[in-house]
Each structure stands twice: as structure tokens, then as C-alpha cells.
Amino acid sequence: MRVGILTSGGDCQALNATMRGVGKSLYGIYEDLEIYGFLDGYKGLIYDEYRKMERNDFSGILTQGGTILGTSRTPFKEIHEPDANGLDKVEAMKHNYRKLRLDCLVVLGGNGSLKTANLLSEEGLNVIGCPKTIDNDLWGTDMTFGFYSAVQVATNAIDCIHTTAASHGRVFIVEIMGHKVGLLTLYAGLAGGADIILLPEIPYDVDAVCRKIAERHRNGSRFSIVAIAEGAKSREEAKLSKKEFRKKLAEEKNTYPSVAYKLAKEIELRTGSEVRVTVPGHTQRGGQPVPYDRVFATRIGAEAAKLIKKGRFGMMAALKDNEIIAVPLSEIAGKLKMVDPESSIVKEAKMVGISFGE
Ligand code: F6P
Numbered sequence: 001m002r003v004g005i006l007t008s009g010g011d012c013q014a015l016n017a018t019m020r021g022v023g024k025s026l027y028g029i030y031e032d033l034e035i036y037g038f039l040d041g042y043k044g045l046i047y048d049e050y051r052k053m054e055r056n057d058f059s060g061i062l063t064q065g066g067t068i069l070g071t072s073r074t075p076f077k078e079i080h081e082p083d084a085n086g087l088d089k090v091e092a093m094k095h096n097y098r099k100l101r102l103d104c105l106v107v108l109g110g111n112g113s114l115k116t117a118n119l120l121s122e123e124g125l126n127v128i129g130c131p132k133t134i135d136n137d138l139w140g141t142d143m144t145f146g147f148y149s150a151v152q153v154a155t156n157a158i159d160c161i162h163t164t165a166a167s168h169g170r171v172f173i174v175e176i177m178g179h180k181v182g183l184l185t186l187y188a189g190l191a192g193g194a195d196i197i198l199l200p201e202i203p204y205d206v207d208a209v210c211r212k213i214a215e216r217h218r219n220g221s222r223f224s225i226v227a228i229a230e231g232a233k234s235r236e237e238a239k240l241s242k243k244e245f246r247k248k249l250a251e252e253k254n255t256y257p258s259v260a261y262k263l264a265k266e267i268e269l270r271t272g273s274e275v276r277v278t279v280p281g282h283t284q285r286g287g288q289p290v291p292y293d294r295v296f297a298t299r300i301g302a303e304a305a306k307l308i309k310k311g312r313f314g315m316m317a318a319l320k321d322n323e324i325i326a327v328p329l330s331e332i333a334g335k336l337k338m339v340d341p342e343s344s345i346v347k348e349a350k351m352v353g354i355s356f357g358e
Contacts (some may be wrong), residue, residue: 001030003308004050004097004105007067008041008074008113011287012146014297016061019110021131021301023058029309036100042074042116045105046089048096062298063288065149067108076115091125097125104308110134110144111336118333121314126303128304129316129329129358133287137181139335141318142325147298148292149188150177152283157280158192158227169222171267171275173215175260177284179231182339184284186346189227191356196224196355198263200231201339202346203238206263210270211258212355216315228260299324 003026007015009117018035025031035053038044061068063162079089097105107117110133131141134150154176154319165172174194181200189197196212198204213224237245256262264275285329289297295318303324305319315326341345346356 001026001032001104001308002034002036002100002102004036004038004045004100005053005069006038006044006105006107007069007071007132008043008100008107008109008116008133009071009132010073010285011065011067011071011112012132012285012288013149014066014145015066015071015108015132015291016064016131016300017134017289017294017297018304019068020058020276021298022106022304023053023055023301025302026308027055027058029305036102037069040070040072040112041109042089042093043072044069045093045096046074046083046087046250047092048099062294065287065289074116075111076112076119079116079119080205088289092117093120094123094125104128104313106130106304106308108242108356110135111138113335114138114329115333117316118314118329119232120205121329126313127329128307128313130300130304131316131318134184135178135181136183137178137331137336137338139337140316140332141337142321143296143319145289145297147184147187148296149287149289150184151191152290153284153287154184154188154227154280156193157283158188158194158225161263162193162223162277164259165223165225165276170270171226171264171273173226173228173260173264173267173275173277175228175230175258175277175279177281178229181186181336182229182232183337185229185232186339186349187229189316190345190349192225192227194225194227195326196223196226196357196358197349198226198228199339200233201279202341202356202358203233203235205235206266206270206357208355209263209357210267212357213267213273228263230258230260232259238349257317257357 136147
């Protein structure tokens with residue numbers, strides 16, 4: 001049995017834990033096993049850069065953040081474009097897979113990476129997907145590995161801000177990762193006790209945000225914490241076309257590095273409050289995976305090995321109602337799981353007084 005494996009897209013905690021799950025399970029199934037790790041994601045598969053992995057490569061990495069194989073972004077929208085030297089990337093990947101006489105390729109990836117995995121599967125390769133991303137925005141699975149570790153880091157950032165915000169009586173805005181989907185902000189905001197949570201799925205009204213801050217002041221709170229997703233939009237911005245919005249962002253880039261800074265200025269102008277911004281940024285993807293992710297990654301890795309054994313290719317290992325299942329890559333590719341503004345978690349957050357800036 002010859003298996004290729006790669007980690008693609010933005011990294012996250014528990015990539016190594018997942019590869020360990022795949023590797024250890026496969027060694028338990030096959031006596032005659034060779035695993036090839038492609039370096040820096042699809043780039044390694046395109047340019048034939050890989051290393052043969054040994055059994056002990058999969059030991060001692062359960063708690064290690066990052067990825068021992070390296071990763072990179074290979075945008076799906078550019079996958080059919082030849083590279084600078086005219087190389088057809090899809091053909092190159094197929095060629096290198098066949099050259100190594102692989103029986104299967106395991107892809108640990110998020111949305112874009114699994115779209116490419118599905119494409120390779122349609123092109124005739126045996127592919128298994130594992131759901132990676134701190135955003136937890138993959139369709140077809142209740143959970144992605146990396147999510148709860150990132151929630152932990154983002155929550156810690158909000159916790160730390162809480163004490164200093166209370167000391168100074170300031171408004172603090174904590175900007176959390178997630179361009180299109182606000183699940184990470186929603187969970188970290190709830191866990192960190194944010195007063196206002198602003199998500200890409202629920203366009204905000206700056207006046208409503210300011211009203212909430214004023215209400216808290218009236219009720220004796222000296223400070224307010226806003227958790228905002230990096231991709232949150234105001235109501236006015238939500239009305240713009242994609243192109244218009246991109247143009248607006250480009251124009252504002254020199255004044256406001258990101259959405260939190262713009263909102264801070266708007267709140268200061270309207271309320272006269274002192275506002276500070278904190279952006280934990282890529283720390284949210286770093287460090288050790290939390291225990292939940294270690295367990296989940298191990299289960300996902302074992303399922304990937306099981307799918308290989310059964311020859312069930314073109315599938316992604318996934319979580320549904322706390323059971324590990326397999327879903328076809330073709331069903332999930334290109335679809336986003338987003339926060340439903342009518343979901344019970346949003347309603348419960350509102351019940352404890354959290355404003356979504358509506
Ligand atoms: O997809 C994970 C993610 O961390 C998003 O939350 C974030 O918007 C994006 O990646 C950042 O990408 P990069 O590391 O390429 O700047």
C-alpha cells in the first residue's frame with residue numbers, strides 16, 4: 001500500500017495530530033506500507049517535492065502545532081492556470097501521483113483545498129479528505145479540527161482584554177479571524193463574555209453598536225468588549241456588490257488596516273469613548289491543539305485510514321452528531337457552513353444580553 005499525504009491552505013493546530021491518526025492507523029492495518037509526505041501542500045505534489053515518511057515520523061507529534069510537512073495556499077481558482085513556466089498543474093499532480101504509484105492521496109485541507117481534492121478525485125485519483133480549519137466553515141461536518149484550539153486562543157485574548165478594559169473603563173474591540181464565516185468569533189465572543197459580537201452573517205449598524213455601549217454605561221458598566229470577525233460588514237457595506245466592496249476596502253486600507261480600526265474610529269466619533277483595538281491574528285492558528293482537537297483529529301485520522309482500507313475514495317471523514325462518518329467530497333466541495341442568524345445559539349446569546357449590532 002502506497003499512500004501520499006499533504007497539508008494544504010492556512011495551517012492550524014492538530015494537523016500533525018491528524019497525520020499521526022492516519023499514519024498510526026495505517027501501520028496497524030498494512031504490513032507493507034509506504035507513506036509519502038508532499039511538502040508545502042499541493043505545491044509538493046505539483047513539483048514532485050516529497051519525503052518518504054517512516055513509522056516514527058508519526059510519533060511525538062500529537063501535541064505539536066503547525067505541520068511537519070509544511071503548507072501553502074494553492075488557490076482553486078488558479079488551479080487550471082498554467083504556472084510561470086507553462087506547467088499544467090492538474091496534469092503535473094496526476095503525473096506525480098502515478099509516478100510514485102500511489103494507491104491513495106490523503107488531503108488535510110479547508111474549503112479551497114478540498115475543492116482541489118474533489119477535482120483530483122474526478123480526474124481519477126483515489127483521494128480522501130480530512131476537514132481542517134480554525135474557521136469551522138466546511139459544509140458536511142459539524143466540526144473541523146483546529147476550531148476549538150483557535151477558540152481557546154481567541155477567548156484567552158478576550159479574557160486578558162477584559163481585565164485591562166475594566167481597569168481603564170475603555171471600549172475594546174477584539175478582531176477575530178474569519179473572513180466569510182463568524183463561527184470562531186461567535187464561540188470566542190460567547191466564551192469570553194463579549195458584550196457585542198459582530199459577524200459577517202449579520203451586517204451591523206454602528207448606531208446600534210453605540211446604543212449598546214451607551215446602555216451599558218447607563219447601567220453602571222465602565223467598559224465594553226466588542227468581538228468582531230475580520231470579515232464583518234456594516235449594513236451599508238453589505239448592500240455593495242463584491243466589486244464595489246473590494247474597491248472600498250482598497251481605498252480605506254491606508255487609513256484602517258482592518259475592520260476593527262474603522263469601527264473604533266466610528267465609535268469614538270459618535271460616543272467620545274476611548275476605544276482600543278486588539279488583533280490576535282495568526283496567534284489563533286498557533287500553539288498546541290487543545291484536548292478536544294487532539295481527540296477529534298485522532299478519530300478523523302483513523303476514519304481516513306478505514307476509508308482507505310475499504311477503498312471508499314472521493315470521501316471526507318467528518319463529524320455528525322458526535323459520530324465520525326464519511327461524506328462525498330463532491331457533496332461538500334465549494335459549499336460554506338455559516339452562522340444562521342436564526343439559529344438557537346444566536347438567540348441564546350441575545351437572551352443573555354449580547355448585541356449583534358442590529
Ligand atoms: O482559513 C483560515 C484563516 O486563518 C482565516 O480565518 C483567515 O481569514 C485566513 O486564514 C488568513 O489567511 P493567511 O494566513 O493566508 O493570511
